[in-house]
Amino acid sequence: MTSLRRDLGDEYILASEAIATDGVDVLVKVAEGDEWRRARVRQGGIRGVIELGIEPIKFAADGYPERIKLTGYQRADVIIDPRFGFGQPIEDSSGVRVEDIVDLFEAGEPISVVSEEFGVDERIVDELVRVHLRRAA
Numbered sequence: 001m002t003s004l005r006r007d008l009g010d011e012y013i014l015a016s017e018a019i020a021t022d023g024v025d026v027l028v029k030v031a032e033g034d035e036w037r038r039a040r041v042r043q044g045g046i047r048g049v050i051e052l053g054i055e056p057i058k059f060a061a062d063g064y065p066e067r068i069k070l071t072g073y074q075r076a077d078v079i080i081d082p083r084f085g086f087g088q089p090i091e092d093s094s095g096v097r098v099e100d101i102v103d104l105f106e107a108g109e110p111i112s113v114v115s116e117e118f119g120v121d122e123r124i125v126d127e128l129v130r131v132h133l134r135r136a137a
Contacts, residue, residue: 020057
């Protein structure tokens with residue numbers, strides 16, 4: 001973030017449409033050729049590949065970030081929106097925090113029980129648990 005502050009300035013860092021995420025890293029669009037680079041290391045990627053997985057941060061009318069869609073989940077819509085779930089990732093259609101779903105599963109409940117408890121389709125629960133466990137490993 002230090003390099004972003006230097007390049008964009010503190011007052012613009014969160015209100016810049018040159019910032020996005022691929023679900024893993026914060027990306028910044030650099031002036032040269034409108035290429036996306038990872039903010040931490042300024043590493044680029046294969047042109048077109050980053051764009052396939054990128055979900056720009058949605059901005060509110062006041063210019064500040066409003067919502068981020070996490071693209072690491074293929075069969076579930078997971079978002080971060082400071083208005084819901086205390087700004088933690090939630091499953092979009094139900095508004096349930098991903099952490100709550102995963103915690104119940106890790107406590108030993110089967111996917112069918114987790115699905116029923118939160119009113120979330122079993123396929124979505126399965127996706128949330130699989131992605132979470134894969135990232136934890």
